[in-house]
Amino acid sequence: MSLVKATTIVLTSAAVFGAALTTASASSATAARAAECGVRSDARLYCGNRAGARGYEHRSYGSMIxxxxNTTFSWFQCWGHGDPHSGGNDIWYWTKLDNGQWGNVPAVDVNTTVDPAPGLREC
Structure with a gap:
């Protein structure tokens, strides 16, 4: 095997291995962030959510959207009771939506393990 061919093989292998490490690292960071769901020191709930979850004017599916x-990780300012939803409760979370508007998101669209999220204030 020539020195040029051997060098090409080594460099190609290193590039493929480096790309795999970068992809694995990014996937791990995304998974860890999505798994996080808790109230931080700024008193907001940071939690994964369903992409495309709608935010409503009031805590009701009948109110204006x-x-x-659009993202799958958001922060939520507080919670309140509203219309029941398919999550089996009537908890809704108040947040700033991706378009800059404020809205109420039903808890079924937020990846909490219990609703309301412990430590988050009611509003």
Whole structure:
């Protein structure tokens, strides 16, 4: 095997291995962030959510839609009771939606393990 061919193989292998490490690292960071769900020192709930979750003017599916959460990780300012939803309760979370509007998101669209989220204030 020539020195040029051997060097090409080594460099190609290193590039492929480096790309795999970068992808694995990014996937791990995304998974860890999505798994996080808790109230931080700024008193907000940071939690994964359903992409495309709608935010409503009031805590009711019958109220005006103010926007959506297109991302899958968001913060929520507080919670309140509203219309029951398919999550089995009537908890809704207040947040700034991706379009800059404020809205109420039903808890079924937020990846909490219990509603309301412990430590988050009621509003």
């Amino acid at each position: 103010r926007g959506t959460l």
